Amino acid sequence: MRNQAPSGIRPSTSGDPSAPASMTQHTSIALPYDIWNEIVHLAAKDDLIQLCLVSAMVGRIATKRLYASLSLNTMVNTAKCYRTVMGSSTLAGTVTELELDLMSSRPLRKVRLPLLGMYATSLPQIVGALPDLIELTLSVETRYGDELTHLVSAEGLEAFRRFSQLQTFEFIVKFRVHDTSIFEEEIRRACPTLQSVAVHGRESEESSDEEEWEEGDEEEDGDEEDGDEEDGEESWYDEEHLDEESLPFGL
Structure with missing residues (x-):
């Protein structure tokens, strides 16, 4: 009697065709959508990236899970992420949680542009790219109160x-x-629709002593000249490159 693969298991045709089937057969289980959906929701983020390559169906589920909640902490990552989601209506509708934390962004200190953080957290740009957000957290480091004024502007x-x-x-x-x-x-x-609103200053050791932060600027500047290449972000943050096209969200 001829051997048949059990229902739901697909034998692979890769390998040496002259070798016995038992030596070349690789199997993948064809699970229904609902089961894959449960599996993907239990996977870690690193595994989600790999699951995107399994099949078109699994890739859609994994991508939705991967982009559902975003946490960004550099200007470069923010710019790249927004260019990605703005180029895909599917991804834009997938993101429901966004945390953008530029509080400790070293390049912001280097370029000496306090308002740059405000542009990165521009609400009109965010809602234009991610209209279906349910949760939004924005953190920005500055010596001025311009962000708060901009927040409640027209x-x-x-x-x-x-x-x-x-x-x-x-x-x-x-x-x-x-x-x-x-x-x-x-x-x-x-x-x-808002159920929870909080506007406040960060309470931490990092923000408790403004003078210490200012005194350390000169020393950091000297170190950054030697260490910028290691950061991999030097060219993007050079002041001469801070034109309209290089700012996040195309501002």
């Missing part, structure tokens, strides 16, 4: 109105903010 509040599903919003700045109720109230009125 442009910023209009961006909040365009978020159709946003439920949680957190905005963190380096300096201490004593009264944020006016900012939070303005944001709540602009975005009725």
